[in-house]
Amino acid sequence: MPVVLTVDPRSGVPIYQQIVEQVKRSTALGVLQSGEQLPTVKQLALDLTINPNTVARAYRDLERDGVIETSPGRGSFVKGDGDAASTRAAASDVTRRAFEGAVREAKSMGLLRADIDRVVDTVLDRWFPEER
Template identity: 45%
Template sequence: MVEFRIDRRSGVATYLQIVHQVKQALRLGLLTPGDKLPTAKEVVAATAINPNTVLKAYRELDREGLVEARPGLGTFVRRSLARPQAAADSPLRAELADWTRRARTAGLDREDVAALVASVLEESFGDAAAGHSYEADKGTSG
C-alpha cells in the first residue's frame, strides 16, 4: 500500500501531491491493477489533511482512468503505468542509482541532482518534460 508524504512548503497543491505520488507508484510498479488505495480516513490519519483533499485527488485519478471507486469497498487501481525499463531490477535503474551515488560522492546534494536531472530532461524531451511538472501545477490550490 502507498503511504503519502505531503510537503506543505512545496507550493504544490496537496491533492496534486497525492495524484503525483499515486502515478509514481503506478510507474514503478509499486501499485498494480486491483490494488486498493488507502481510504480517505487512513490518509487523513497519516497526513492530517482534509478528507475532501484526498477525495479530490482520487476523483482526478478516476477521471484519468487510473483508479475506480467501488461504493462501500474503496478505491482500486484500474491500470498500471509501469514499464519494464523502469522496474526496480532494470538495468536503467541500476545505472541511474550508480550515477546518483557518484553525484553524491562528487559533493552534489539532492537539490543539485534534481536541478541537473531537470535540466537534462528539458534538453532531451523539450516542452513535453516541462509540460506537466510540479512547477506547472503550483498555481493550483487544493
C-alpha cells in the same frame, strides 16, 4: 496498504496534486499494482494529517484520469488488469509532463523545434545506444 504516500504541505504545489502525482508515479513504477486497494479517504487524511476533502479531490482526479476506480462501499483500487499497457500509460504520463517542462523552457530561451529535436536525439542516443 504497503505504499506510504507523503505530502509536503509547505510546498507551493497543491496537496491534491502531490497525491495525484505520487499515485501515478507509484503505478508507473509498479510499486502500486493493479487491483491494489488505496487507503480510504478518511484513513489517508488521518495518516497525512490533511483535510479529507483534499484527499477526496485527489481520488476524483485519479479516477477521471483512469488510474483508479472507486466502487461505493468497497473502496478505491488501482485500475487495470495487471496488463503492461496501463503501466506504460502511467509512465508515459509522468514522462510527458517532465518533458513538457523542459521543452517550454527550451522554447522560452529561444531554441527552435529543430534545435530541440537535436537535443532530444542526443539524449535518446545516450540512453538507447543499441537503437541508434
